[in-house]
Amino acid sequence: MAVTTSPVDETAIGELKAEVRGPVLQPDDDGYDEARTVYNAMIDRHPGIIVRPTGAADVIAAVNFAREQDLLVAVKGGGHNVAGLAVCDDGLMIDLGLMSSVRVDPDARTARVGPGARLGDLDHETAPFGLVAPAGVVSITGVAGLSLGGGFGYLCRKHGMTVDNLLSVDLVTADGDLVHASEDDHPELFWGIRGGGGNFGIVTSFEFELHELEEVLAGLIIYPADEAHSVVRSWWEFISEAPDELSVWLNFSHAAPEPFISEEYHGERILSVIPIYSGNVEEGWDVIAPLREVGDPIADTVEPRRFVDWQQAFDESYPAGERYFWKSHNFKSPSVEALDHITDYAVSPPTPDTRVSVTHLGGAVNRVPSDATAYPHRDADFLVNITTRWHDSTQDDECIAWTREYFDVLAPHATGGTYVNFTTEPEGEQSMAYRENYERLVALKNEWDPDNLFKMNQNIKPTS
Template sequence: MSVETAQGVLGDATIGELEAAVRGTVVRPGDASYDEARAIWNAAHDRRPALVVRCAGAADVIRAVEFARSQDLLVAVRGGAHSIAGFSTCDGGLVIDLSAMKGVKVDPERRRVVAEPGLTWGELDHETQAFGLAVTGGLVSSTGISGFTLGGGVGWLLRKHGLACDNLIGADLVTADGRLVHADAEENAELFWALRGGGGNFGVVTSLEFQLHPVGPQVLAGLVVYPQAEARQVIGRWRDLCAGLPDELTTLVNLTTAPPLPFLPESVHGTRIVVLAGMYAGPLDAGEEAVRPLRSLGTPIADVLGPMPYLGMQSLLDPLWTEGAHNYFTSAFIEPTDAAIEAVTRAHRGTPTPNSEIHLHQLGGAFARVPADATAFSQRDAGVLCNVIARSPGAAGFDGHAAWARATREEIARHGNGSMYVNFTGDAAEDKARASYPEAVHDRLVRVKDAYDPTNLFRLNQNIPPSAAR
């Protein structure tokens, strides 16, 4: 059966050659598994690719890249399929699906792990925690490891051990011309620099090697919940505390709406609340002393901050972030001045849906000690990362919800230098990539793009166009 693409028609024989060349499977429109194969976590993007190649290994990725290039097909790369801007799918092109590539090997002696890009953070944590080890992972355990890491990777170990990309010590990837190359601090070092924060611009990553750290299995973590009426006070006191908190403690303020959770009084269900979340990556007794001030920033509605498994904290938010909803995330690096706090709390009072939130991620610590030129992720002097999230169960009204998030981001970004977190840019637009990197970093990324993808085959990302495309 022939297939329509954005460039024309692929005949059955041509597709058959691809099917014969891969160990995985090729899914076409009309196949029983097509709708499942094309679906991604963020239902705001309902696309119909011409083909989905479910790769079984690096050789399949090479064949898929060669096929896409020979047929002039648009390429989308899918790992965990959590791309907020919808980069893990496309209309009329080829999806290179890595989700079946879940190989993982932990070296507990050297504290390293080699992992394939189809793994989620929950799956990788399961393997590393068997040895009491971890690396900075996603706040939702169903997030894929690859896209998260390539864009930076903000998580509960950020202040103690840095971003996920700071702990990346090597990667294999398939380039636009179908070569499998390795990148680390010595081999293809400039590419390695670009992979740590430059996103998926340079190829399809088929293997990642991380440095691991002793973490858990028990950590001191959880939530303290305050009423929205005390938001300015709670956030202001949190800000004042942050400068003196130990690196082992990473915190986050979530301005949200109270879900019907058993530890929350029924009287607050459906009302706006301020959630102070945190994790102490160190001895439990020292952690209790470190988190004590977080319990008295206001009048707590609930306090569920205590010892729990690291795996439990990593998956704590999962029930609130299941697939199938419509999502729009945007972001700004800011300084939490009084004016910024006022802007954030005012925006919280106008959230359009119960699932729409504003997050304030505490930065500093190990994150800030990485030299700005060591990785493509270079916003090391920021005080807070603010994420603005619009989420609704269906399409009804979603465009308006996303407009709220954009407007809120623009208002809050006035309290920073205008830069964004590349994983949370919301829209696919070159100005978003420009806003994610200082000019010198962007220019350096262009040079790496010129070397490894001069025709911009990999453009479904926060794109760094090569010189020839300008």
């Protein structure tokens, strides 16, 4: 399919404006720059047209317009994708931000969520009912992108990935049809959506299963960098026997001037061990007791908290509008050498704002067969996400080179798969991300999008 880089005929744009209810923006219009802006400041692209749908009918009209005009299409949910795939140069950007409704059915324990909703919107609506959706850990993350790539958070060991809690979707296909996909309707398409990204269409509604939870036992156990190697080794020994109710994440960062951290450590590199226990709080104290006895922490903030509050704990640590370059690896039964390599780089980043997070997996995540959903990484014990962050474009080369080097050093110790939501650039073939599910996804792409209209994603290329 050809891609138009010259302006579309104004008559055609006028017809599009007449057909949709939401705004249709061009470069000189108010709101254009705000709509094209995404999370990563390294991304500065300029679509020829931006459509901001208010409902599925507008999405259908936008898809039909793009297909008929041979336009490159980018789809923005929350705009949080670090690779900037939500925006394109010259073509058509479909910004779903106005479709952000969340409707909770507390009796059925389900939520119907629009594709423009953020995790904070979802948490805000479920919390009054004492319910939660297993999702991510930063409030500004878009529900759509997180869910379509797999999705994990503090509850994944107990309740599975976000895709494991997805009951159904409504989706606009490349032909402009609105289809419902679930285990009963278009089950193969539903399989592909759960981890296959936005390759098969634009989801206009997600239905999630919810779970009861109001309070967790959570907080930070903080260590200076010179204790990091021994603490990481102890962490691995501890989590190997952890119950599903417990997730223990790691986060390497520079210490902020928080009152619970001694001033002598402000601005210094630290390791935060982050337990989150979602079972009975009193029992949780006993479960995490051995973890709190490791080493000589400089702070311990573990206490009972509302889960909805803890979901926002790291929002300020991953702000929008900074320069980012991310890479990730999955690990299973790591060697001491692998743990030491993870720590070596994590305590010596190129910038103070760079974070390295270690996501505790296993539990319910790994009890799902690798071919049950398109998301295939069901054997990993944890994931390392290298979140390199800086301010000045003069640091681009240094920061990108360091991240790539770190990724390459870890590669021989990792499982050989990457997480599509944490990918700034292609890690080689997309088969690395989808592993044994890749060919099945290609067959789905051939069926639902043979001309590859939806290519601004971690693209699964059709063979037709």
